Ligand SMILES: *[C@@H]1O[C@H](CO)[C@@H](O)[C@H](O)[C@H]1NC(C)=O
């Protein structure tokens with residue numbers, strides 16, 4: 608046995624599932640199989656720092672769009688800070704924007720053409736590569752609006768900035784988007800003519816991304832596909848649910864899959880229609896020193912964003928410090944030498 612360091616990190620708190628809007632649970636609905644991207648569990652500190660930076664940049668991007676769309680700042684925007692400091696390595700990371708994404712198949716156009724997309728509750732826009740995208744989209748399936756009878760050119764461009772300074776940009780179209788046989792007609796989507804480095808096939812296996820947040824954080828200021836499905840009557844309930852597991856994962860549209868859980872659902876009010884945002888009561892840590900099983904709170908009532916596009920829990924430095932300090936007898940310590948939001952903890956696991 609020897610001691611080594613493992614790395615842990617932060618974000619705004621998040622969980623692995625989102626269950627929209629109040630309503631009665633129902634088992635009528637449609638399940639879409641989704642797969643988890645297989646990514647290496649061994650990730651160095653600079654890559655972790657890059658992920659944290661990209662997660663923060665993603666949230667900031669959504670909040671900027673929110674303010675542009677609504678004219679008021681996002682209620683949590685005051686709490687998001689990002690250090691201007693670069694990584695100690697000084698190198699520009701390949702932006703691993705979506706390290707743990709969950710993706711499945713949708714189709715676009717008439718006749719329908721299949722695309723794999725990351726189902727992301729932390730954003731609200733659908734985009735796939737355009738046929739006129741060059742090498743930055745290579746290896747991905749491409750959308751050709753001229754080959755679709757139902758496509759409509761919206762005569763607007765779009766551009767999404769990513770944490771590494773690169774962008775996804777292209778043109779907006781409206782077309783039929785089919786998810787498990789459910790059709791969202793005249794759905795606004797982006798046909799990307801430029802993909803950022805984080806969307807290269809080596810880092811991002813699906814073709815595109817399907818945002819499942821609210822219109823207020825849509826860069827197109829358009830209804831996201833699920834809202835279009837609901838307003839068009841393709842689903843009778845405005846609920847969806849995720850099962851995120853090593854196998855058998857699914858996205859369930861138009862309800863919740865009552866075969867996948869036991870007992871009642873705990874409903875919490877949505878605090879803002881932008882992200883899937885609610886508050887949790889507290890985070891407690893069980894005392895490991897005395898082994899008496901006592902739990903004590905380290906973080907109190909906190910606003911939370913449920914984002915299927917990240918596996919990190921981001922939080923404010925005070926709460927995060929309290930959490931990590933309580934984790935082991937010696938506690939975890941901030942390790943700014945590796946980057947913002949990186950902590951080290953002495954590990955007794957020789958595999959670590
Ligand atoms: C949209 O992008 C295309 C291709 O880059 C460009 O030629 C065109 O001028 C842009 N249109 C607008 C309205 O910005």
Ligand SMILES: *[C@@H]1O[C@H](CO)[C@@H](O)[C@H](O)[C@H]1NC(C)=O
Pocket residue numbers: 853854855
């Ligand atoms: C899914 O994973 C669980 C836990 O690893 C395993 O017990 C189960 O047999 C797996 N099911 C399938 C269908 O592979």
Ligand SMILES: *[C@@H]1O[C@H](CO)[C@@H](O)[C@H](O)[C@H]1NC(C)=O
Pocket residue numbers: 679680681682878879880
């Ligand atoms: C979301 O936050 C904004 C800004 O604080 C506020 O004006 C708006 O009413 C909130 N929306 C909901 C649905 O609570």
